Amino acid sequence: MTALHTSRVAALFPPGRLTLREVGLRDGLQLVRRFPDTDAKRQWLMHEHAAGVRVFEIGSFLPARGFPQFADVGDMVAAVKALPGARAAALTLNERGAEDALRTGVDEMIFVLSATEGHSQANTRRSRGEALALLARIAAMRDAAGPDAPVLTAGIAMAFGCSIEGEVDAGEVLRLAEACARAGADVIALADTVGYAGPREVAALASALPRSVGDIPLAMHFHDTRGLAIANAAAALNEGVRILDGSLGGLGGCPFAPGATGNVVFEDLVFLCETMGFDTGINIEALADARRIVARAMPDETLYGALARSGLPKTAAWRVSRVPA
Amino acid sequence: MTALHTSRVAALFPPGRLTLREVGLRDGLQLVRRFPDTDAKRQWLMHEHAAGVRVFEIGSFLPARGFPQFADVGDMVAAVKALPGARAAALTLNERGAEDALRTGVDEMIFVLSATEGHSQANTRRSRGEALALLARIAAMRDAAGPDAPVLTAGIAMAFGCSIEGEVDAGEVLRLAEACARAGADVIALADTVGYAGPREVAALASALPRSVGDIPLAMHFHDTRGLAIANAAAALNEGVRILDGSLGGLGGCPFAPGATGNVVFEDLVFLCETMGFDTGINIEALADARRIVARAMPDETLYGALARSGLPKTAAWRVSRVPA
Numbered sequence: 075m076t077a078l079h080t081s082r083v084a085a086l087f088p089p090g091r092l093t094l095r096e097v098g099l100r101d102g103l104q105l106v107r108r109f110p111d112t113d114a115k116r117q118w119l120m121h122e123h124a125a126g127v128r129v130f131e132i133g134s135f136l137p138a139r140g141f142p143q144f145a146d147v148g149d150m151v152a153a154v155k156a157l158p159g160a161r162a163a164a165l166t167l168n169e170r171g172a173e174d175a176l177r178t179g180v181d182e183m184i185f186v187l188s189a190t191e192g193h194s195q196a197n198t199r200r201s202r203g204e205a206l207a208l209l210a211r212i213a214a215m216r217d218a219a220g221p222d223a224p225v226l227t228a229g230i231a232m233a234f235g236c237s238i239e240g241e242v243d244a245g246e247v248l249r250l251a252e253a254c255a256r257a258g259a260d261v262i263a264l265a266d267t268v269g270y271a272g273p274r275e276v277a278a279l280a281s282a283l284p285r286s287v288g289d290i291p292l293a294m295h296f297h298d299t300r301g302l303a304i305a306n307a308a309a310a311l312n313e314g315v316r317i318l319d320g321s322l323g324g325l326g327g328c329p330f331a332p333g334a335t336g337n338v339v340f341e342d343l344v345f346l347c348e349t350m351g352f353d354t355g356i357n358i359e360a361l362a363d364a365r366r367i368v369a370r371a372m373p374d375e376t377l378y379g380a381l382a383r384s385g386l387p388k389t390a391a392w393r394v395s396r397v398p399a
Numbered sequence: 400m401t402a403l404h405t406s407r408v409a410a411l412f413p414p415g416r417l418t419l420r421e422v423g424l425r426d427g428l429q430l431v432r433r434f435p436d437t438d439a440k441r442q443w444l445m446h447e448h449a450a451g452v453r454v455f456e457i458g459s460f461l462p463a464r465g466f467p468q469f470a471d472v473g474d475m476v477a478a479v480k481a482l483p484g485a486r487a488a489a490l491t492l493n494e495r496g497a498e499d500a501l502r503t504g505v506d507e508m509i510f511v512l513s514a515t516e517g518h519s520q521a522n523t524r525r526s527r528g529e530a531l532a533l534l535a536r537i538a539a540m541r542d543a544a545g546p547d548a549p550v551l552t553a554g555i556a557m558a559f560g561c562s563i564e565g566e567v568d569a570g571e572v573l574r575l576a577e578a579c580a581r582a583g584a585d586v587i588a589l590a591d592t593v594g595y596a597g598p599r600e601v602a603a604l605a606s607a608l609p610r611s612v613g614d615i616p617l618a619m620h621f622h623d624t625r626g627l628a629i630a631n632a633a634a635a636l637n638e639g640v641r642i643l644d645g646s647l648g649g650l651g652g653c654p655f656a657p658g659a660t661g662n663v664v665f666e667d668l669v670f671l672c673e674t675m676g677f678d679t680g681i682n683i684e685a686l687a688d689a690r691r692i693v694a695r696a697m698p699d700e701t702l703y704g705a706l707a708r709s710g711l712p713k714t715a716a717w718r719v720s721r722v723p724a
Contacts, residue, residue: 240714269705270712272674273633300712301667301705302674305630308598335705342626349597349627380594380626380660387595387625389565 078221083260086161086181086225087291092352093317094344095293096122097131098368099150100165101337102325109143110371116153118367122322123157125360127340130154131163131184131319135171151178163227167198172212176219183216184263185209186229187254189247192238193231193267202250206257213258227293228259233279235270244279248286255287261317262287266306269299273309280313293317296338298324298378303338304346311350318343322364323377339379341365345386358386403546408585411486411506411550412616417677418642420618421447421665422456423693424475425490427650434468435696441478443692447647448482450685452665455479456488456509456644460496476503488552492523497537501544508541509588510534511554512579514572517563518556518592527575531582538583552618553584558604560595569604573611580612586642587612591631594624598634605638618642621663623649623703628663629671636675643668647689648702664704666690670711683711 087093099119103109110118119130132154133147147164154162166175166183175183187205188194194202209228216223232239233247251262264279276294283292294310294317296303307318320343326336344356358381369377412418424443428434435443444455457479458472472489479487491500491508500508512530513519519527534553541548557564558572576587589604601619608617619635619642621628632643645668651661669681683706694702 235712235714237713268712269709270714272671273630274675298705299709300670301629301664302671304626305598305633305671308630308633335708339626345625346597346627346630350599380623383660384594384624387560387593388562389560389595 079217079223079260082221083225083291087261087317089289089291089316091316092347092354093129094127094340094347094354094356095129095131095163095317095319096127096322096340097295097319097337098321098323098325098340100131100133100144101319102321103143104326106143106325106372107374108372110368112146112149114367114371115146115150118322118364118371119150119153120157121364121367122361123160125358125364126354126356128159128355129161129163131165134165134167135174136165136167148174148178151180155179166212168208169211169215172215175224176215180224182225182227182261183212184227184229185212185259186231186265187250188236189230189232189242189250190236190239193236196238197231206253209254209259210257216258225260226258227261227263228254228257229263229265229293229295230254231265231267233264234266234275235268237268237270244275244282247279248282251283252286255290259290261291261293263293263295263317265295266297266303269297269302271296271306272302273305276306276309277313280310280315284314291317293319295319297326298335298338304342307338307343307346308350311347311352320344322361322368323375323379323382325368325375325377335378339381341379341381345381404542404548404585407546408550408616412586412642414614414616414641416641417672417679418454419452419665419669419672419679419681420454420456420488420642420644421452421647422620422644422662423646423648423650423665425456425458425469426644426662427646428468429651431468431650431697432699433697435693437471437474439692439696440471440475443647443689443696444475444478445482446689446692447686448485450683450689451679451681453484453680454486454488456490459490459492460499461490461492473499473503476505480504491537493533494536494540497540500549501540505549507550507552507586508537509552509554510537510584511556511590512575513561514555514557514567514575515561515564518561521563522556531578534579534584535582541583550585551583552586552588553579553582554588554590554618554620555579556590556592558589559591559600560593562593569600569607572604573607576608577611580615584615586616586618588618588620588642590620591622591628594622594628596621596631597627598630601631601634602638605635605640609639616642618644620644622651623660623663629667632663632668632671633675636672636677643672645669647686647693648700648704648707650693650700650702660703664706666704666706670706
């Protein structure tokens, strides 16, 4: 990884600055029975952009026959890049995907590996060691593409507990994160794929990670399976994590967590961040327009979220946290 | 307040020990169109007790014609007292209610006053000053009843923001809490009546309160109106608050927060506490039995909750928070 590329990473994820990544167009569509066509996706994207959202995970560089919902990933990257200040991220799970990613000019390639051997094999028929070697090869492709190559994020699935193996040792997650950084990842993301995390584990891992991986930007990805996603996000923010994922209406789920609700609800996550004193630049009320588009495009999906039900508080006080006298 | 009574307070709320108060049988029934009869309430109570719940808010000492759902408050106190280790709390909003409370032998009288003048007048046609004077008179009745008199809790509604007045100054809440303690309250409870709080304000008030009121037990009562209740509970626990309210399925709401969901979901609150290393003594899966009873008794009510939908994690790891190496 070159110094120029390092400065590109810092430009996309400036230390201390909050990034909220809207993953509905990827993680939210991973399992749906019906998915929006490219035009509806563009509408969804444009309405969220109009509300102030800037970072979008919009698909996956995978064979279109297995994942028809992501067949338009190239068009979606182009759609994001046409919007001022917007950035596109996409899953990039193998070398062929990385070739496509580099060709489209996506801003962030997200590679996923598993915290546990059991999930790694079940999900990808690959060991964690093989996944790390693949990550290193994708990192080499990124380096060969020059300083403007996409940022490469290593996402560690099941980082807080695994529905196949059960408990996940935090020390092992830290070692895996370190190995990802050595393999060339620019960003480390921990995912609570099946909603096993509580705020105490989140705080513990978030505070321990910098000792393992240095000042690499850290992301966290929470699912609200057991209702703790917002509390986990608050714990992550308290410990300095500044990249968080969410999806509009909490769309999305996981094949390994049957019956589970999806990602942390993006609208509620924005509200949390604002109450905690972060200026997200996102107009929560304007997100309702995007929500209506999604509801129309995917009538079978349940959209979650407290803000959408109750609206913002009457007062602007929630925007700036108050410190008692 | 006598030294003997002080030791009674400490016996009910030992410093550092977590108390989860199930308020569904009171706050959960405050606004419902149909409410369970006394037998169904007893079933609800007994099933929650069997799951390990020990502290129940079961009604309000108010005229039965205005609040028919609480006409059986005396029977409900008796029902709680018949269960081993169980304790009953009930709203006690005036002197006549306090007479009834003292006669029934309820364990905790909860008096409520408002953080803002506007809500105080709208809710009770009484100023905050008048409410404090009334609290002092109820405290005098408690003292006259001897050392075994109920614990008197002062609950401050709208403590984190008011749907009538908007922003609530945290310094004013602290002064009001101090005035409640001076008036004789044994426990101070802050309520986010309309769901305006975020975890940062909760942490700030929770850490500032002991400087205002000394080592009086502190309770917090969160509504999940905007999805932050569990995050707020986590923030309160992190700052040493050890008494938290919740209601089964999130039952309850507030006439000043139309369309709002109710209290923090009790099942999810228990799960949060367990992941944070507290031994609640409550079997979350057994709470599903109580939930079925409530669903049958109140078919018009929406029951919320993530745990009820997704079940517990497969692993027992969530019971004990792990600290990374």
